[in-house]
Amino acid sequence: MVQVLQARKVPLGGLRALEVRRTLPHKERSLIGAWCFVDHYGPEPVRDAKRDGMDVPPHPHTGLQTVSWLFDGTIEHRDSGGVHGMVRPGEMNLMTSGDGIAHSEVSTPDTSSLHGVQLWVALPDSARKVARAFEHHAPDEVPLDGCQGSALVFLGELKGVDTSPVRTYSPLLGAELRLDAGSELRLDVDPSFEHALLVDSGDVTFEGETLERGDLACVDPGRNTLTITIGEMPARRHGLLGLRHEFR
Template structure:
């Protein structure tokens, strides 16, 4: 469900439960894409999962090789360890408080498998839509481990993993459009008028604790969305504090077709992506190192209708 506060400037999207990875899937709470909103800046996909206990030798996340086009994946963990392998030859671990950004360009495949190095798995998986000028480029991968920096007024700390949080910190990770991604850990009872870029749309995802966003209370896994204009957002934490993920960016004005793991521009383009992946095309390559029960995730059948484009205001007429 989605709702707004009485002043109409905070849109709250509640997460819907979705299985990730097929058989023995991990359940995630997905807020973007949503029928009432397609993007926050160029952020087009927000999954929140855990905390999930991890037993000895257990894979609570086991996502076999699968494809992507036209996007970047942003992996961010609060707890646990995930092994990432992709068709660009990158083998890396996703660790708490360290961002891994994978660029699909015109095509990539990767796998994601949790390890039992810690007792719980807990994090977010985010996607960024690439603009048309960059979406046909090559595969890429960046890693950054930001340092925790204090928020103003003793309100807590921030880990800025993408972009700039005004007056707080700057990430060196390169992005194709202006973006912001940060973890905010608010102290118990903290009240903060956080400076933000007025040209950005923003989203506040509540991971744990209690928080009000410009006077609107969130439940865990809710995403509060704000349009451009304000120069600050008021955050008020509950008695136990709060952990948030703050995302933002300039409005993404391009029309896209999102289906399964592909971001394209037309129905026919997505059909071609699916056919190439199912044919084993080098457009997506192969993923070394994955040792699960299935060698890959097959593409699901296309719906019996033409896929419709969407922009930041929602789906467009057929």
């Protein structure tokens, strides 16, 4: 069975704030493994009469990792650990809060359109006191066998495709999939994982369930393969998210 979570719209800031589509946490599901937060936004013009772009002032986090992944635009990151970094399309920034960190995220003045996702990962109890840290990773775009498409694996391992070197504290998967119109992808996956698919664009059917843009489709552990079918419009989906339930 596929559980489809539909997003609610949330303003990220004041009256002219960027509006995001939030699918997790959801009233019907709080977690997908240790993924505990999913915000999906854009493509949206910024620095105009309606939107100021992203302007999230310094705020604290504890007990989690934040994952920033963009399709369009540039975001400037600063944190209380002394890190100053940029988030660009196809590049991931991961911040580990450990027992406490504060950070800000602001779109750059030259950004005219913003489009991307913000994800959080809950740290297991054994890692809640780890040192705060920051990692940047720009994965290669890797072709998918037997399918007209490619993947960018930014966290964990997508079987037979690619593995990210970025450190996580639970078995985890995060990838962007780009599939051509009329294609079908059958992926081998870890049956101990929960998985979810967030539709960014395109005509997408996931395990027989037709999805709309912004939907987060979830499946429970027990599946060895997942099938994604694309209709007349090519698809980009961020992404397959998976994690075992391990919070010891």
